[in-house]
Amino acid sequence: MSGLEAIVGAGLAPYLALILVGFLPSEVWRVLGVVLSRGLDEDSEVLVFVRAVATTLLAAVVAKLVVFPSGALALVPIWARLGAIFFGLGAFFLSRRSLIAGVVAGEVFLVAAATLALG
Known part of the structure; x- marks a missing residue:
């Protein structure tokens, strides 16, 4: 074999x-x-442009998921999805721009809000 x-x-x-x-x-x-x-050079115009395009694409994907969700996320109310974004952003800035803190805080908020709304 x-x-x-x-x-x-x-x-x-x-x-x-x-x-x-x-x-x-x-x-x-x-x-x-x-x-x-x-x-x-990290600060060159080419890399600044590439970083801006990547950030824009990521923001567009997140906005699409929030406004036009599919699957199980479609069952979660819009207030919970938007609240998770704002809660995650708040945690991101309060934790001195820690990406992991923002993601975890937004996810915890989304799960808690979905549990309350659907539960």
Whole structure:
């Protein structure tokens, strides 16, 4: 039995496909980005623009999830979703711009509000 047959026989084929199709193609671009950005100045206009575009895209995804939720999030009232954002932002700024504090605080608020609203 070859190595590939053993993987398929053990039920690991979906994980292998995930690694080959999901992880490796994006990892190549990440490594290439690190290699090519080695000599760039962090405050250069190009990187400021890239950072602004990335932040804008992230904000758009969050706004889409809040305004037009799908799945289980659609059951959570809009006040709870918006409250989680503002609560997370407040925790972010009160904790001296700690990203983990903002994310955890927003998630705790969302879960608590959803439990109260749906519970």
